[in-house]
Structures are given as structure tokens and as C-alpha cells.
Amino acid sequence: VLREIAATLPRENIIYLGDTARVPYGIRSPETVTRYSFENTRFLLAHEIKMLVIACNTASAVSLEAVKRQFPLPIVGVLEPGARAAAAATKTGKIGVIGTEATIASGAYEKAIRRLAPGAEVHSRACPLFVSLAEEGWTDNDVAELVADKYLAPLRRAGIDTLVLGCTHYPLLKTVIGRSVGPEIRLIDSATETAREVKGVLEGLGQQGDGGKEGLRRYCVTDAPERFEKIGKRFLGDSRLCAEQVRVGGDAEVANAEFRGFR
Amino acid sequence: VLREIAATLPRENIIYLGDTARVPYGIRSPETVTRYSFENTRFLLAHEIKMLVIACNTASAVSLEAVKRQFPLPIVGVLEPGARAAAAATKTGKIGVIGTEATIASGAYEKAIRRLAPGAEVHSRACPLFVSLAEEGWTDNDVAELVADKYLAPLRRAGIDTLVLGCTHYPLLKTVIGRSVGPEIRLIDSATETAREVKGVLEGLGQQGDGGKEGLRRYCVTDAPERFEKIGKRFLGDSRLCAEQVRVGGDAEVANAEFRGFR
Numbered sequence: 001v002l003r004e005i006a007a008t009l010p011r012e013n014i015i016y017l018g019d020t021a022r023v024p025y026g027i028r029s030p031e032t033v034t035r036y037s038f039e040n041t042r043f044l045l046a047h048e049i050k051m052l053v054i055a056c057n058t059a060s061a062v063s064l065e066a067v068k069r070q071f072p073l074p075i076v077g078v079l080e081p082g083a084r085a086a087a088a089a090t091k092t093g094k095i096g097v098i099g100t101e102a103t104i105a106s107g108a109y110e111k112a113i114r115r116l117a118p119g120a121e122v123h124s125r126a127c128p129l130f131v132s133l134a135e136e137g138w139t140d141n142d143v144a145e146l147v148a149d150k151y152l153a154p155l156r157r158a159g160i161d162t163l164v165l166g167c168t169h170y171p172l173l174k175t176v177i178g179r180s181v182g183p184e185i186r187l188i189d190s191a192t193e194t195a196r197e198v199k200g201v202l203e204g205l206g207q208q209g210d211g212g213k214e215g216l217r218r219y220c221v222t223d224a225p226e227r228f229e230k231i232g233k234r235f236l237g238d239s240r241l242c243a244e245q246v247r248v249g250g251d252a253e254v255a256n257a258e259f260r261g262f263r
Numbered sequence: 264v265l266r267e268i269a270a271t272l273p274r275e276n277i278i279y280l281g282d283t284a285r286v287p288y289g290i291r292s293p294e295t296v297t298r299y300s301f302e303n304t305r306f307l308l309a310h311e312i313k314m315l316v317i318a319c320n321t322a323s324a325v326s327l328e329a330v331k332r333q334f335p336l337p338i339v340g341v342l343e344p345g346a347r348a349a350a351a352a353t354k355t356g357k358i359g360v361i362g363t364e365a366t367i368a369s370g371a372y373e374k375a376i377r378r379l380a381p382g383a384e385v386h387s388r389a390c391p392l393f394v395s396l397a398e399e400g401w402t403d404n405d406v407a408e409l410v411a412d413k414y415l416a417p418l419r420r421a422g423i424d425t426l427v428l429g430c431t432h433y434p435l436l437k438t439v440i441g442r443s444v445g446p447e448i449r450l451i452d453s454a455t456e457t458a459r460e461v462k463g464v465l466e467g468l469g470q471q472g473d474g475g476k477e478g479l480r481r482y483c484v485t486d487a488p489e490r491f492e493k494i495g496k497r498f499l500g501d502s503r504l505c506a507e508q509v510r511v512g513g514d515a516e517v518a519n520a521e522f523r524g525f526r
Binding site for chain 1: 283284285290291292294295364391392394395396398399401405406409410413486487489490
């Protein structure tokens with residue numbers, strides 16, 4: 001999601017928070033994910049952000065509404081943009097959604113798609129192993145193929161014509177997923193759709209970053225940065241990626257408050 | 264580990280803490296795992312335990328020594344018992360160890376085995392997908408087989424005669440792992456070894472639970488209990504498993520302090 005937003009809005013300053021000390025969110029309860037989302041939002045607010053993107057399908061699915069009610073700034077999740085693209089893309093009205101256990105259990109995609117296309121038939125499936133495969137770097141080998149076939153066979157049989165990749169890890173497996181469902185099924189990558197939405201919201205508010213210079217990127221993580229940097233290089237295609245460790249939650253906001261944003 | 268300890272010491276009261284809001288530990292840095300271990304230990308100490316078992320290979324590998332230095336009670340990890348069993352079992356002196364990224368990166372098994380058998384040749388390999396497979400319940404299907412073959416081929420080629428299952432999830436994949444390495448390789452399950460060690464320590468201290476009645480079991484988890492109960496039933500073979508949610512870390516000890524142990 002970050003890569004797409006940075007490509008779409010190259011002049012914006014972006015502060016990224018990866019809660020690496022507590023991921024994955026996809027196996028947690030809605031209450032715990034919401035608590036983590038609140039803590040993360042408070043951390044980012046202390047850095048004077050003008051807009052928040054919840055760049056995680058699980059957090060978007062279970063906590064977006066609560067975060068919006070609590071914090072007074074423009075907030076975009078990754079779920080709505082994906083749902084909108086799927087509703088626009090489908091011809092048969094049969095849409096597949098894959099995501100984490102928590103995202104699928106929430107039914108949030110189904111609800112969002114049905115709001116836009118009331119007649120749509122939504123087939124959902126949790127694919128928890130996809131996250132581990134992406135992090136292991138096994139994105140296009142025989143294991144990935146076998147796992148994809150196993151998870152996606154029921155969706156293929158259901159006759160979907162559109163498949164939402166409802167977890168930010170899944171686009172790394174796009175090739176294998178595409179091969180498994182076949183070329184006639186349109187894959188929706190919420191990252192691209194979200195970047196478009198972020199641009200639209202900033203334009204609507206007249207809040208786009210100006211000046212001709214390239215935006216700054218700052219990467220914060222809650223665990224030691226080494227593993228994030230290693231995996232992040234693959235995800236972001238940035239070989240010089242460098243992250244710093246921060247704390248969120250509890251009295252951590254105070255500890256981090258010395259840094260002030262670059263808005 | 265809990266199942267083995269409960270089977271070995273049926274009359275002991277056991278309080279189990281699963282840090283389900285922050286697992287898996289195997290992808291985290293030593294510093295973060297140690298911080299979590301300290302918080303978990305403080306929670307359990309508030310319940311007046313007489314002995315602590317760190318029933319996680321990652322936490323044992325990176326934090327056991329620090330926890331022992333900090334807290335004055337008998338503490339057993341799962342690593343040392345497994346290392347001892349492996350050193351005793353090997354004939355060729357070639358021992359394989361599989362575990363999480365953090366456990367393998369720590370080199371703790373290698374160090375422990377070498378201390379017992381200085382001439383031993385230790386071949387280690389992180390197998391991160393095994394945890395997801397065990398949690399998904401794919402413990403004996405074609406995916407598990409393919410993943411096991413991929414991870415274990417280098418160990419097989421190295422000519423090991425003993426393989427330590429250095430993560431508490433892996434014994435669930437014992438059948439597939441055993442088939443992949445072949446019947447001539449001895450598998451070491453640290454759970455069984457740890458239970459034996461716990462019994463020995465309690466006997467040594469004269470602290471065994473007495474009375475003829477069955478010990479109490481109490482399950483505490485840091486996330487909502489539903490997912491733990493579902494998976495725990497499979498791991499523990501207890502269909503009536505019932506857990507309660509608690510908080511650890513920060514000022515959580517105070518919040519939980521109303522409960523006093525059953526020592």
C-alpha cells in the first residue's frame with residue numbers, strides 16, 4: 001500500500017508505522033486489533049499527520065469505524081476501495097474475497113460490496129498460509145502453487161469472475177493466485193485502489209503536498225528493525241530501506257514525542 | 264508441553280498463560296521476546312506459582328538466562344531438556360535442530376548441545392511455515408509433506424541421525440516430519456523431556472503437590488479466548504477447554520491481582 005501511495009503521490013511526506021512487535025493482526029480478536037489500532041493512531045497523531053491510511057485489511061475490516069469515531073482527521077482504510085473496484089469490475093455479480101481469518105470472520109468485505117452492488121454474490125475464504133509464504137519469500141514455487149490451488153478451488157467452482165486480494169501480503173503472490181484461478185478472473189489489488197482514493201481525498205480537501213521536491217519517507221517499527229528491513233526491501237523494492245524502532249501504547253507516546261512531523 | 268507436564272504430574276495445579284495477543288514470538292527480536300517474557304513472568308508470579316516453565320522454545324532460547332537472573336524461583340525452559348536428550352541419543356554425533364527464525368538465529372541449541380557433547384556437529388534450520396501449518400490443521404496433507412521435504416532435505420543430506428523438534432508446534436507435524444527424514448532418524452520432542460525435568464526439579468526440592476486429588480488447570484490468554492480454545496482443543500486433546508482473557512505488561516499486574524494462586 002505504501003509503495004502504491006508513494007508512487008501516486010511522490011511529493012507527499014509519509015510516516016509509516018509497522019507494528020512488528022505485535023503482527024500478525026489477522027489471527028487476533030476484533031477487540032485486540034481495535035486496541036492496537038487506537039494505540040498506533042495516537043502514535044501517528046503525535047507526529048502531526050494530516051491524513052491516516054489504515055494500510056491493513058484486518059485493521060480496516062474490524063476497527064476503521066471505531067477509529068473514525070475517535071479521531072478527527074481524514075482516515076482511509078484499504079477495504080472500501082477494494083470493494084468498490086470489485087463491484088465495478090464484476091459482470092456476473094459473483095465476487096470472491098480472500099483475506100486473513102479476522103477479515104473474513106468480520107464479514108466486512110461482504111457488507112461493503114453488498115452496499116455497492118446489492119445483488120452481488122460474495123464468496124469468502126480465509127487463506128492464513130499466504131502471509132507466511134509471502135514472508136518466507138516462497139511466492140512462486142511449488143508450495144505456493146499447491147496452497148493456492150487448495151484455498152482457491154472452492155472459489156473457482158463457485159464461478160466468481162472477480163477476486164479481491166483482501167490482505168496486503170497477497171499481491172506478492174499475484175502470479176500464483178492468477179495462475180490458480182485462471183486468466184478470466186479479474187484480481188483486485190486494494191493497494192492500487194487505495195492510493196487512488198488517498199489522492200482523491202487530498203485533492204478534495206485541497207491538502208496535497210506542494211513544492212517540487214520529493215517527499216520524505218520515514219519508517220517506524222515497534223520491534224527491532226532488522227527483520228522489517230529485510231522483508232521490506234522485497235515488499236517495497238527499496239534496497240536502502242532503513243527503519244527505526246519506536247514504542248506505541250501505554251506511556252509510549254510521551255517517549256516518542258520528541259520527534260515532530262514534517263507536515 | 265502442558266499436556267505432557269499434566270500427564271506426568273497429574274496432581275499439580277497448573278496455571279497456563281498463552282500470550283495470544285502477541286504471538287508468534289518466533290519472528291521477533293531477542294529484546295522484544297525478553298520484554299514479553301518478563302511481563303509474562305510477573306503475571307504468573309502474582310499468582311504465587313512455586314515453579315515456572317517457559318514452554319516456548321523461542322522464549323527459552325533468547326530469554327531464559329535473563330529471566331532466571333531476574334526472578335528468584337525454580338525456572339525450567341524447554342531447550343536444555345531437548346538438547347540433553349539429543350546429545351544422549353545421537354550415535355554419529357550429527358544432530359539436526361529445527362525451530363523458529365528467532366530460535367535458530369540465537370544459536371542456543373547449538374551451544375547447549377556442544378556443552379554436553381563437545382564433538383557434536385549441529386545442523387540447524389528455521390522452518391517458519393510449520394507453525395502456520397499446525398495452526399491451520401494441515402498437519403498430514405500434501406502441503407505439509409512438500410514443505411517438510413523442502414525444509415528437511417539439507418538436514419537429511421547432512422547425514423544427521425537425531426532431529427530436535429525445537430518449537431512447541433512441531434510435534435503436531437511429527438508424522439510428516441518422520442516420513443520426510445526417514446525412520447532411521449530419531450525425533451526429539453522437547454515436551455516429553457521437559458515434563459521429565461520438571462518432575463525431577465520438584466522432587467529435588469521436595470515440592471511435589473500432594474493429596475490424592477487431581478490438580479486444577481487454569482488457562483489464561485491475552486487475546487479473546489475463542490481462537491485459543493479452538494486450537495487448544497486440538498493441541499491438548501481436551502474438548503471442554505475453557506480459557507479466560509487477562510492482560511499482561513504495563514499496569515496490568517494490578518488489574519489481575521485480585522486472583523490469588525492455588526498453591
